[in-house]
Amino acid sequence: MGEQLLEVDKLQVRFFTRRGAVHAVRDVSFGIGRGETVGLVGESGSGKSVTSQAIMGLIELPGSITGGDVRWKGQSLVRGPTAVADMKRVRGNEISMVFQDPMTSLNPVFTIGSQLTEVTRRHLGYSRKQARARALELLDLVEMSNPRQRLDQYPSELSGGMRQRVLIAMALSCEPELLIADEPTTALDVTIQAQILELLAELQERLGLSVLLITHDLGVVAGTCDRVCVMYGGRLAEVGPIDDIFETPAHPYSQGLLRSTPRVDEVMSRLVSIDGAPPDLVAPPIGCPFAARCGVFSDRCLNELPELAPIEEGRSVACWHPFTAT
Amino acid sequence: MFAPLVAPHDPRQQDLVNRVQPPAWSDGGDWSFPLGTDGLGRDVLSRLIYGARVSIFVGLAVLVVAGLAGVLLGLLAGYRGGRTDRVIMRIVDTQVAFPGLLIAILMASLIGPSIRTVVIVLAINGWMIYARMTRGVVLSVKETDYVEAAEIIGCKARRVMWRHILPNLAAPITTLAVIEFARIVLAEAALSFLGVGVKRTDISWGLDVASGQDQIFNSWWLVVMPGILISLTVLSVSLVASWLRVIADPQEREKRFAATQIRRGARDDG
Amino acid sequence: MPAGTPSPQPDPVIPGSSEPIVEVEHLTIRFPVGRPGLWGRHQKVVHAVEDVSFTINKGETLGLVGESGSGKTTTGRAILRRIDPVRGTIRFRGQDITQRSGESLRHLRRHMQLVFQDPYASLNPRMTVLKLVAEPLVVHGIYNSADEAREPVLELLEQCGLSADTADRYPHAFSGGQRQRVGIARALALRPEFIVADEPVSALDVSVRAQVVNLLQDLQAQGGLTYLFIAHDLSVVRHISNRVAIMYAGQIVEIADRDSIYDRPLHPYTEALLSSVPVPNPRLQRDRRRIVLSGEVPNTMEPPVGCRFASRCPLVEAQCHVEMPPLSPRSETHDVACWVR
Numbered sequence: 001m002g003e004q005l006l007e008v009d010k011l012q013v014r015f016f017t018r019r020g021a022v023h024a025v026r027d028v029s030f031g032i033g034r035g036e037t038v039g040l041v042g043e044s045g046s047g048k049s050v051t052s053q054a055i056m057g058l059i060e061l062p063g064s065i066t067g068g069d070v071r072w073k074g075q076s077l078v079r080g081p082t083a084v085a086d087m088k089r090v091r092g093n094e095i096s097m098v099f100q101d102p103m104t105s106l107n108p109v110f111t112i113g114s115q116l117t118e119v120t121r122r123h124l125g126y127s128r129k130q131a132r133a134r135a136l137e138l139l140d141l142v143e144m145s146n147p148r149q150r151l152d153q154y155p156s157e158l159s160g161g162m163r164q165r166v167l168i169a170m171a172l173s174c175e176p177e178l179l180i181a182d183e184p185t186t187a188l189d190v191t192i193q194a195q196i197l198e199l200l201a202e203l204q205e206r207l208g209l210s211v212l213l214i215t216h217d218l219g220v221v222a223g224t225c226d227r228v229c230v231m232y233g234g235r236l237a238e239v240g241p242i243d244d245i246f247e248t249p250a251h252p253y254s255q256g257l258l259r260s261t262p263r264v265d266e267v268m269s270r271l272v273s274i275d276g277a278p279p280d281l282v283a284p285p286i287g288c289p290f291a292a293r294c295g296v297f298s299d300r301c302l303n304e305l306p307e308l309a310p311i312e313e314g315r316s317v318a319c320w321h322p323f324t325a326t
Numbered sequence: 327m328f329a330p331l332v333a334p335h336d337p338r339q340q341d342l343v344n345r346v347q348p349p350a351w352s353d354g355g356d357w358s359f360p361l362g363t364d365g366l367g368r369d370v371l372s373r374l375i376y377g378a379r380v381s382i383f384v385g386l387a388v389l390v391v392a393g394l395a396g397v398l399l400g401l402l403a404g405y406r407g408g409r410t411d412r413v414i415m416r417i418v419d420t421q422v423a424f425p426g427l428l429i430a431i432l433m434a435s436l437i438g439p440s441i442r443t444v445v446i447v448l449a450i451n452g453w454m455i456y457a458r459m460t461r462g463v464v465l466s467v468k469e470t471d472y473v474e475a476a477e478i479i480g481c482k483a484r485r486v487m488w489r490h491i492l493p494n495l496a497a498p499i500t501t502l503a504v505i506e507f508a509r510i511v512l513a514e515a516a517l518s519f520l521g522v523g524v525k526r527t528d529i530s531w532g533l534d535v536a537s538g539q540d541q542i543f544n545s546w547w548l549v550v551m552p553g554i555l556i557s558l559t560v561l562s563v564s565l566v567a568s569w570l571r572v573i574a575d576p577q578e579r580e581k582r583f584a585a586t587q588i589r590r591g592a593r594d595d596g
Numbered sequence: 597m598p599a600g601t602p603s604p605q606p607d608p609v610i611p612g613s614s615e616p617i618v619e620v621e622h623l624t625i626r627f628p629v630g631r632p633g634l635w636g637r638h639q640k641v642v643h644a645v646e647d648v649s650f651t652i653n654k655g656e657t658l659g660l661v662g663e664s665g666s667g668k669t670t671t672g673r674a675i676l677r678r679i680d681p682v683r684g685t686i687r688f689r690g691q692d693i694t695q696r697s698g699e700s701l702r703h704l705r706r707h708m709q710l711v712f713q714d715p716y717a718s719l720n721p722r723m724t725v726l727k728l729v730a731e732p733l734v735v736h737g738i739y740n741s742a743d744e745a746r747e748p749v750l751e752l753l754e755q756c757g758l759s760a761d762t763a764d765r766y767p768h769a770f771s772g773g774q775r776q777r778v779g780i781a782r783a784l785a786l787r788p789e790f791i792v793a794d795e796p797v798s799a800l801d802v803s804v805r806a807q808v809v810n811l812l813q814d815l816q817a818q819g820g821l822t823y824l825f826i827a828h829d830l831s832v833v834r835h836i837s838n839r840v841a842i843m844y845a846g847q848i849v850e851i852a853d854r855d856s857i858y859d860r861p862l863h864p865y866t867e868a869l870l871s872s873v874p875v876p877n878p879r880l881q882r883d884r885r886r887i888v889l890s891g892e893v894p895n896t897m898e899p900p901v902g903c904r905f906a907s908r909c910p911l912v913e914a915q916c917h918v919e920m921p922p923l924s925p926r927s928e929t930h931d932v933a934c935w936v937r
Contacts, residue, residue: 016587043801159893190830194888195889216801242878246877260802262834264870265877471713479785479786480735481735
């Protein structure tokens with residue numbers, strides 16, 4: 001697997017509201033190596049987006065990182081006297097991010113060109129000419145049609161897919177080593193999604209990028225990731241190589257998720273749904289967060305919080321009764 | 327309303343013996359006329375208290391008349407759209423462009439100055455803002471799914487407007503009404519000062535300022551007292567409006583709450 | 597044990613009776629765009645739906661699939677008579693409803709209803725669940741007030757999997773899935789025969805989607821409902837539909853029974869669409885031959901002459917640019933609009 005570029009270590013994030021403190025991320029630890037694509041899968045309330053925001057230092061009031069660490073190439077981005085400065089240096093430069101909604105991520109009053117050149121001018125000190133040349137390069141890289149024209153157009157003149165390409169171009173402008181993509185294709189049409197995912201795969205190979213892909217779409221994960229982290233109730237439920245997780249899911253939640261997903265290539269007689277709803281993270285349950293909805297829970301599950309423990313080489317599960325491969 | 331109970335004197339009672347007395351704390355004054363008297367011996371404090379009646383009455387009356395008319399027209403324009411909307415908005419635009427003072431002077435000369443005149447004039451000048459705002463709210467709410475749902479289940483237009491669209495108006499209209507109230511009080515004072523507001527025999531802060539302006543250097547209290555009251559009223563009403571706006575925004579409150587929690591050092595280590 | 601084991605035999609296509617409940621013929625809808633000119637007429641027009649014809653039979657679920665700009669949502673709204681077509685007829689239970697308006701249209705609402713996409717926006721936040729679900733009953737005079745209608749409302753809520761104590765609470769107390777159930781209960785209140793479900797599960801979490809899809813299926817089995825299921829998610833559509841129509845740029849390009857569409861698609865767009873949908877099976881995904889379309893969805897303001905898919909079609913020929921292919925049958929249950937296939 002090689003060296004770990006990014007290490008998330010026992011991360012805790014809380015949002016302080018009058019109703020109580022929402023413990024959105026509870027003790028999450030994982031790593032991303034060079035050239036790896038790691039998927040962070042979960043539904044709303046699982047904590048996956050908050051985790052990615054914490055890595056990029058984007059947690060704002062009323063939220064705050066209340067524990068744990070995020071390390072980039074060994075250096076902490078959260079703790080210590082140089083953390084803030086390091087985060088600023090790294091963000092947009094060595095680690096960059098692509099968000100879900102291209103409609104709102106681009107500033108409507110600036111041209112594509114000015115938004116693209118801003119990054120290189122700020123982080124790498126490029127002159128206007130250099131930055132513009134680089135911008136054209138990037139638009140080529142993301143296979144944008146008519147790149148010269150696009151530089152002078154405004155976001156409203158582009159379609160959703162094109163805007164997402166621009167966002168990817170912006171994210172790549174300083175040649176980052178890690179790209180964090182938070183639901184990058186959720187707002188796009190299916191055929192456009194396929195284009196963008198294909199593009200991401202190509203870019204990754206060509207540039208040796210590591211990617212952290214956050215999504216709720218199991219199909220997207222299946223087509224792009226090497227490893228998967230499944231999150232539920234603010235914690236990691238299961239981590240492992242992609243084939244293993246999809247073929248022999250160990251955590252009951254992963255299994256439930258797969259069983260309740262309708263597929264385009266097969267007919268399922270009846271979708272097996274997971275009863276109930278995600279837990280309230282203001283007062284998270286003492287034991288396993290999934291216990292109340294789990295088909296195989298026991299008393300231990302209700303009272304003891306299972307930690308992420310290895311079950312095989314490269315696989316770990318946070319469950320007292322994980323399924324084992326037959 | 328409580329003026330007759332609160333005011334120490336009959337504001338119209340002239341007491342020529344005690345005329346032009348300064349406020350109680352200056353020499354020459356005494357506490358039976360706490361804020362002094364004017365040229366005809368009338369007690370300033372009592373006049374101020376009675377004047378408040380006029381201001382409040384005018385404020386409320388204009389709010390009701392202009393508010394109702396404006397909201398109704400705004401509703402029609404927003405919900406019906408199309409030609410109704412264009413026609414009503416054109417009327418709004420025309421009236422906004424029309425100089426309010428001119429109307430005031432016109433009215434005053436046509437039907438004579440009085441409290442009723444003031445109310446009519448200020449209402450004519452003031453309904454447009456309600457119409458514009460209502461129309462804005464209606465236009466944005468009209469597009470929401472739940473309004474469409476109401477129409478699809480078979481609600482008639484009136485019900486949709488009343489039950490689904492109108493409740494969204496409550497908050498912005500209240501804030502607007504409060505601000506408008508302050509503006510109307512000021513406007514009434516201004517009109518009365520100019521002589522095109524209430525009758526000369528009525529009591530109004532504006533009138534007091536007007537009649538006192540000639541003697542401003544001798545009997546300064548005749549102008550300053552009503553002036554202070556006008557300012558105080560407008561200021562306090564504006565403060566209430568600001569406060570209303572802040573408490574209506576839940577996001578700001580949450581942010582401030584979170585900041586204090588974090589400062590207290592909430593951490594989860596280990 | 598591998599997850600998501602399919603049933604051993606293919607699901608039999610549940611036949612609706614062949615009695616049509618909704619008939620759409622040559623439906624054409626255009627929207628003016630931009631500012632009206634001097635005399636109130638608009639220069640630019642969006643050709644949202646162009647010459648669309650299909651029928652929906654009683655008791656069946658027709659899946660209407662398309663991407664943005666396909667016109668699927670507009671078609672659904674047109675059938676409900678929320679939008680006026682420029683041309684074409686819509687028939688409901690044999691009666692022409694294209695020109696209906698006013699009171700007779702309101703009356704029609706008792707027979708056809710809509711389930712919305714967004715569970716957060718489709719419920720008035722100031723009304724309790726009771727009032728929301730009772731409103732259709734009150735508005736049509738069946739009951740005089742929401743309180744009087746409490747019993748039937750509680751029954752409806754139970755049918756939709758909501759407990760009785762939800763009735764007096766407000767929407768913000770509930771999750772997306774629960775709110776969607778409230779929306780479904782409201783749509784059922786008047787016991788309509790036909791329901792347009794406009795992306796009813798797109799805004800919900802994956803595990804909750806299954807719950808709502810199952811609910812819709814159960815309700816259909818219990819009440820003999822007919823659904824027009826509008827969606828862009830082909831996986832869900834495969835699961836719930838009897839027949840499927842694929843729309844592209846305002847037109848139906850292919851319409852057939854469900855298995856034919858998914859196993860033997862004919863139109864190149866349908867093929868590309870199906871191959872673009874990612875499948876939650878990593879080995880399969882790696883090995884799949886995917887048809888990735890280039891280019892963008894056409895501009896519906898200036899639709900091209902000829903087939904609207906021609907600019908992106910991998911099988912395009914000369915004729916495709918010249919003349920629009922008609923939707924014509926290739927078998928008893930399979931119609932395609934294509935010159936090449």
